Structure formats: C-alpha cells, structure tokens
Amino acid sequence: MPKIHFHPILLAFFFISFLTGTFVEMAVILLIVLIHELGHFTMAKWFDWRIGTIMLWVFGGVMKTDEHGTRPIAEEALVTIAGPLQHVWIYAGIFTLSHSGLLPTSLIEMMLYYNTAILLFNLLPLWPLDGGKLLFLLLALVLPYKRAYHIVILFSMVLAVAFLLVQLILPSFTLSTFLIALFLFMENQSEWKQRHYVFMRFLLKRYEKKTKIMKNKPLYVSSESSLMSVFSGFSQEKRHTIYVTDKYGRHTVLEEQECLQAYFKHKKYHQNVGEIIEKGA
Known part of the structure; x- marks a missing residue:
C-alpha cells in the first residue's frame, strides 16, 4: 500500500464538517476519493511505476510520481483513466446496496450525488486533475513536450482564477468551492515554478534512453540556436534528427543523442549547435 497523506486544505474541510455536523458526508467523500486514487495506484504498479505518496484532498487527490512525461503516452493515459474508471464500480456497489435494504434511501442518494460530483470534477480540464492530464497527453501527441506542458499549466491557472472570481462575484458564494x-490555482502555481525541473527530467530520461521512441520527427534549426532551444522542440515518443543551417546556407545533420551528450555529458550548457558541430568536426 502507498503512503497516504492528507493535504492541509483537507483539515479546513474537517473543521467545516465539525461546525456543520456533516461527518457522514465527509466520510463518504474521503472513501470515494481513496478508491479513485487506488485505481491510479494499482494501474501504475502494474506498469512498475515508481510511486512516492498519495496526497488526499477534498474531491480528489494526487499520486506523487516522477514517471509523468517519461512513459509512453498510452501507458500514462491508462494510469490516468484508471481513477475515473473506479466510479463505475462504485456505482455498481451503490446500486447493489440500494436493493439490499441495508442503508437508508437518503444515504444512497448522498453516495450517488458525491460519486457523480467527484467523477465530473476530476474530468475538468485542469491540472493536476485527470481531465487536465488527459488534455496534456492529447496536446503531447501533436506538440513538443515543453509547449504542451506549459499550455496546460497556464490554461489551468487562468481557469482556476476565473473560478475564484466567479465565486466572489456570484451571490451563491460557498467557502468549500472557493x-x-x-x-487548484496554488497547485498550478507550484507546478509552474517547477517547470524547468520537469523538463530537465524529461530530457534526462531521453539522454539515458529510458523513454519509448515510436518514429522519427525532423527538427530544422539555425546554427545559432542554443541547445535548450533545440530541446524545446523535442516531443514524447519521437526521435529527432536535427538539420542545422549555418549563415552561409550550409546544412549539417545532428542526431538528438549528440546534442543530449553535449549538454549532459560534456556540460556545454551555453554553446549553440553551430559550436557543437565545429568542435565535433
């Protein structure tokens, strides 16, 4: 079993449930969220992912792992979908209990409501929700990894701010929704601050040849391009042949491993690809 931690914001909801006498609702929510996260965990263990902890918070949770961006897109999609899939089994369990007569109708209705609410909430296209991760994987199919990641995080922050403003403006303000x-905003702000680390992890796995490659995708750059700008064009599951054009219009071909070795092995952090070619000649 993974180590399970409770996010500090969850303590605020425990306090709210104490004030409002909604312990049963809180217990139902936590049970559904735990089953949801165990779905992610079980699928990730099936693919032999390295898993740190599971952080629970109201209406969702986050499974901490360094595998995102380093595994095949289809594999990451299966791990992501495994969470929402658990709600199908929860519906089946609620349906069975509703016909057993063991639980009151009010509790059955509450379980149905929260199971649906948590499922729909987690499918919203915001990082780190499952919908946000699926949106990232879809973008990663057609865009370079770095651009897809930045788009999802920035979009998630904007959407979270919009939700905050709507809550402040509307008369139907609720503290829990706020x-x-x-x-969500704070999570994405933290993710944005770590974007360089995330991208470097992606590159390091490429350098160590621990990522799956499906097909070749050429990149066209000038000899003045820095190594990092070349890396910004790298996509998941694609090997890149790099076509370099110098100021005289001459063309040179580099393989991505040559650039990765120049950066990680030879530590040529500040050289452009033209200098890499000249010193390698």
Whole structure:
C-alpha cells in the first residue's frame, strides 16, 4: 500500500464538517476519493511505476510520481483513466446496496450525488486533475513536450482564477468551492515554478534512453540556436534528427543523442549547435 497523506486544505474541510455536523458526508467523500486514487495506484504498479505518496484532498487527490512525461503516452493515459474508471464500480456497489435494504434511501442518494460530483470534477480540464492530464497527453501527441506542458499549466491557472472570481462575484458564494478553486490555482502555481525541473527530467530520461521512441520527427534549426532551444522542440515518443543551417546556407545533420551528450555529458550548457558541430568536426 502507498503512503497516504492528507493535504492541509483537507483539515479546513474537517473543521467545516465539525461546525456543520456533516461527518457522514465527509466520510463518504474521503472513501470515494481513496478508491479513485487506488485505481491510479494499482494501474501504475502494474506498469512498475515508481510511486512516492498519495496526497488526499477534498474531491480528489494526487499520486506523487516522477514517471509523468517519461512513459509512453498510452501507458500514462491508462494510469490516468484508471481513477475515473473506479466510479463505475462504485456505482455498481451503490446500486447493489440500494436493493439490499441495508442503508437508508437518503444515504444512497448522498453516495450517488458525491460519486457523480467527484467523477465530473476530476474530468475538468485542469491540472493536476485527470481531465487536465488527459488534455496534456492529447496536446503531447501533436506538440513538443515543453509547449504542451506549459499550455496546460497556464490554461489551468487562468481557469482556476476565473473560478475564484466567479465565486466572489456570484451571490451563491460557498467557502468549500472557493477553497477548491484556490487549491487548484496554488497547485498550478507550484507546478509552474517547477517547470524547468520537469523538463530537465524529461530530457534526462531521453539522454539515458529510458523513454519509448515510436518514429522519427525532423527538427530544422539555425546554427545559432542554443541547445535548450533545440530541446524545446523535442516531443514524447519521437526521435529527432536535427538539420542545422549555418549563415552561409550550409546544412549539417545532428542526431538528438549528440546534442543530449553535449549538454549532459560534456556540460556545454551555453554553446549553440553551430559550436557543437565545429568542435565535433
């Protein structure tokens, strides 16, 4: 079993449930969220992912792992979908209980409501929700990894801010919804601060040849391009042949491993690809 931690924002909801006497609702929510996250965990263990902890918060959770961006897109999609899939089994369990007569109708209706709410919430296209991760994987099929990642994080922050503003403007303000929107914004702000680390992890796995390659995708750059600008064009599951054009219109071909070795092995962080070619000649 993974180590399970409770996010600090969850403590605020425990306090709210204490004030409002909604312990049963809180227990139902936590049970559904835990089953949801165990779905991610089980599928990730099937693919032998390295998993740190599972962080639970209201209406969702986050499985901490360094595997995102380093595994095949189809594999990441299966791990992501495994969470929402658990709600199907929860519906089946609720349906069975509803016909057993063991639980009151009010509790059955509550379980149905929260199971649906948590499922739909997690499918919203915001990082780190499952919908946001699926959106990233779809973008990663057609865009370079770095651009797809940045688009999803920035889009998620904008959407979270929009939710916060709507909550402040509308008369139907609820503290719980405001806290959830605030949590999503803070998570994406933290993710944005770590974007360089995430991208370097992606590159390092490429350098170590620990990522799956499906087909070749050529990149066309000038000899003045820095190594990092070349890396910004790298996509998941694609090997890149790099066609370099100098100021005289001459063309040279580099393989991506040559650039990765220049950066990680020879530590030529500040050289452009033209200098790499000249010193390698």
